[in-house]
Amino acid sequence: MWTRRQVLAQIGLAAAAVHTLDPHELCCVMPADAQTAGKDLFELKKVGDGVYAAIAAPRYKVNCNAAVVMTNDGVVVVDSHSKPSAARALYNEIQSMTKQPIRKIINTHFHWDHWQGNEVYANANPGVEVVASERTKENLTRPDAGVGGVPYIEKQLAAVPGEIAKLKADIQKENGPGQEGQPRVEPAAGGGVPEGASEHEAGAADAHGRDDDDLHEGGREIQLHVLGRAHTNGDLFIFLPKEKVVATGDALIDWMPS
16 A cells, blocks of 8 residues: 555656657557457447547557547548548448538647548548647647647658668668578568658648637537647647537547646
């Protein structure tokens, strides 16, 4: 049994450790629900009448979890995942349940794993509205915003050829003279620019900034709240008052809330 002093000391150590990390590292490990490991990308779990949690399978590389809200005249999706292929997977799963169009995408914040699938929904329905907080809309295009906006992705893409060349050189070194009898290191298939890289900008540029707003979508009330800094300085919380469901983005991850 720990004393109160010992408990507070342990909390202080944990908080100090978390503070040394980039805030984005906390959101980009594995989703809390490990039961989805058998699914390819997502498992839709019903959490209310016409409201689903799309739980990402804990596989490399990450996808965020999402909320799917069915309405009388369309669908609202909260967060669109780390890449177009993941967004297509969830889009197809939604379409297996309803042929209603996805009318709104809400991005909880600007980190890449929550918005890079926006383009897929825009292609499926050119009239789709992308909603984010005013600060998130700014962060998506600011070079100094940190991990996740368009400039950050462009910087990463520019570094890819050099990283691939270094990996190839490392492989040749591992397979070179003096390494006889050791397991050979083989390059992975592909080795080019990441899938969907050219699609990312359009989904970010069209975001509509909305703070503390009420959406009335096909008979549902969907509240948008900016409550101050959480995981980022522009976190948007989505609350369905009738269903008593809240989508927090990455403000609540595993055991440590932001």
